[in-house]
Amino acid sequence: MAVSAARRLQDGEVCFVGIGLPSLAANLARATHAPNCVLIYESGTIGAKPTELPLSIGDGELAVTADAVVSVPEMFAYWLQGERIDIGFLGAAQIDRHGNLNSTVIGDYDHPKVRLPGGGGAPEIATSVRDVFVMLKQSRRSFVERLDFKTSVGERVRVVVTDLGVLEPDGDGELRLTHVHPGVEPEEVRAATAWDLSIAEDLAVTEAPSEAELGALRSLRTKGAPG
Amino acid sequence: MAELVPLRTAIEQLVRDGDVVALEGFTHLIPHAAGHEVIRQRRRDLTLVRMTPDVVYDQLVGMGCARKLVFSWGGNPGVGSLHRVRDAVEHDWPRPLELEEHSHAGMAAAYAAGAANLPFGVVRGYRDTDLASQTNVERITCPFTGEQLAAVPAHRPDAGIVHAQQADRRGNVQLWGITGVQKEVVLASKRSIVTVEEVVDELEPRPGAVVLPHWVIDAVSHVPGGAHPSYALGYYDRDNEFYVRWAEISRERDIFAQWMEENVLRESVLA
Numbered sequence: 001m002a003v004s005a006a007r008r009l010q011d012g013e014v015c016f017v018g019i020g021l022p023s024l025a026a027n028l029a030r031a032t033h034a035p036n037c038v039l040i041y042e043s044g045t046i047g048a049k050p051t052e053l054p055l056s057i058g059d060g061e062l063a064v065t066a067d068a069v070v071s072v073p074e075m076f077a078y079w080l081q082g083e084r085i086d087i088g089f090l091g092a093a094q095i096d097r098h099g100n101l102n103s104t105v106i107g108d109y110d111h112p113k114v115r116l117p118g119g120g121g122a123p124e125i126a127t128s129v130r131d132v133f134v135m136l137k138q139s140r141r142s143f144v145e146r147l148d149f150k151t152s153v154g155e156r157v158r159v160v161v162t163d164l165g166v167l168e169p170d171g172d173g174e175l176r177l178t179h180v181h182p183g184v185e186p187e188e189v190r191a192a193t194a195w196d197l198s199i200a201e202d203l204a205v206t207e208a209p210s211e212a213e214l215g216a217l218r219s220l221r222t223k224g225a226p227g
Numbered sequence: 228m229a230e231l232v233p234l235r236t237a238i239e240q241l242v243r244d245g246d247v248v249a250l251e252g253f254t255h256l257i258p259h260a261a262g263h264e265v266i267r268q269r270r271r272d273l274t275l276v277r278m279t280p281d282v283v284y285d286q287l288v289g290m291g292c293a294r295k296l297v298f299s300w301g302g303n304p305g306v307g308s309l310h311r312v313r314d315a316v317e318h319d320w321p322r323p324l325e326l327e328e329h330s331h332a333g334m335a336a337a338y339a340a341g342a343a344n345l346p347f348g349v350v351r352g353y354r355d356t357d358l359a360s361q362t363n364v365e366r367i368t369c370p371f372t373g374e375q376l377a378a379v380p381a382h383r384p385d386a387g388i389v390h391a392q393q394a395d396r397r398g399n400v401q402l403w404g405i406t407g408v409q410k411e412v413v414l415a416s417k418r419s420i421v422t423v424e425e426v427v428d429e430l431e432p433r434p435g436a437v438v439l440p441h442w443v444i445d446a447v448s449h450v451p452g453g454a455h456p457s458y459a460l461g462y463y464d465r466d467n468e469f470y471v472r473w474a475e476i477s478r479e480r481d482i483f484a485q486w487m488e489e490n491v492l493r494e495s496v497l498a
Contacts, residue, residue: 019304043253064460071406071408071437072253072408073338073339077339081332081350081351109361114313115313115316117301118298119331120279121330121332123332150355150358153355
């Protein structure tokens with residue numbers, strides 16, 4: 001998943017990054033084909049260059065290696081809503097066919113089955129960056145017909161990278177399967193999706209990770225927290 | 228006018244039952260020791276405000292100090308859920324917890340508005356989301372362009388509490404590294420407390436530092452290690468292992484209660 005997402009980052013792009021897979025993907029891109037990617041963590045660090053993967057978005061390593069550290073109100077007002085960011089990564093507990101995301105609750109809002117962490121930066125990331133990259137594991141519980149709660153809107157979602165393949169919006173904004181990862185059958189992906197997932201005519205197989213990518217991944221992982 | 232007082236005195240005098248209280252820190256400089264003192268003094272019916280409630284808010288909620296939580300992202304960063312907050316929301320234990328949830332941008336704008344003594348902050352977010360109908364925001368129209376925006380009411384906490392690296396003997400405070408929303412919290416709050424790692428004769432200017440003059444702070448308390456298990460840049464690192472361990476400590480009510488008894492209630496902070 002990290003390799004697939006990393007490949008889609010262009011050198012020099014400005015990326016708003018969260019912890020976990022997005023941080024791994026963005027740092028992998030920086031360690032391979034996109035050394036000039038600008039990493040922005042919402043804690044206020046602009047141009048962070050961590051040598052190990054942070055466990056939290058506010059780790060000291062990010063502040064020490066950053067070009068600038070700004071306050072949180074400044075981050076969200078001038079930098080994010082000021083539309084100075086190209087790519088924003090989002091995860092979620094649920095996604096629908098239009099890329100709308102739920103990271104708030106499973107079940108009814110007032111009597112939730114599972115209370116999730118909440119929106120955090122997502123509502124504004126989803127409407128302020130040029131392109132939204134979504135990363136989450138694919139199953140019928142997460143790829144749903146109808147969200148329990150709409151935390152952020154899907155209109156700027158350009159790609160959804162899962163453990164099975166890659167989904168991208170068609171002309172009507174509906175997500176369809178454009179890539180499967182090596183060894184994955186398209187029917188497996190459809191079975192892991194609660195809506196009737198359409199498959200692109202030019203469906204491709206993700207290229208296996210290169211030696212360089214694997215080496216960079218190993219290096220990032222051994223130095224840091226599990227990604 | 229800042230007085231240098233022991234933490235116990237600061238909390239006794241400045242945090243009251245029923246208050247709206249914000250203990251802020253964006254992963255860095257989280258005022259854990261001050262939160263523990265609030266728990267020891269058994270404050271009740273607090274409305275707790277924080278962008279990113281994590282372990283210390285899990286402790287405050289699990290100990291029954293809060294009736295309401297105003298927040299934008301609640302979790303144990305890099306680890307998982309806040310089990311005590313979830314127990315309160317999902318099972319009303321130890322008491323029901325009302326939620327008012329925003330986005331980060333909404334919370335940040337609300338603090339900035341409070342600091343500026345303005346009634347509301349403005350953001351573009353919330354549009355077409357379900358959050359708009361659950362949270363405390365109103366649609367407004369820009370009088371100049373006609374654009375539809377969201378107004379977020381200002382945060383004006385009764386008490387704002389932050390942790391910083393240094394104060395001088397007059398109570399001027401300096402913090403650096405990731406400074407989060409701390410300046411806004413102190414300026415937006417009616418009463419404010421700053422705990423510090425170190426009291427120095429003279430503050431040396433640091434690149435990117437936030438300096439809060441003594442006359443906007445009510446109490447400064449010297450509490451070395453007061454941000455643990457979060458970190459204080461230049462003093463100590465984040466105790467990542469503790470955050471992982473917290474998932475186990477907090478999962479069951481009994482183990483949580485016993486841990487709090489042994490590690491918070493019995494401990495006396497002498498500063």
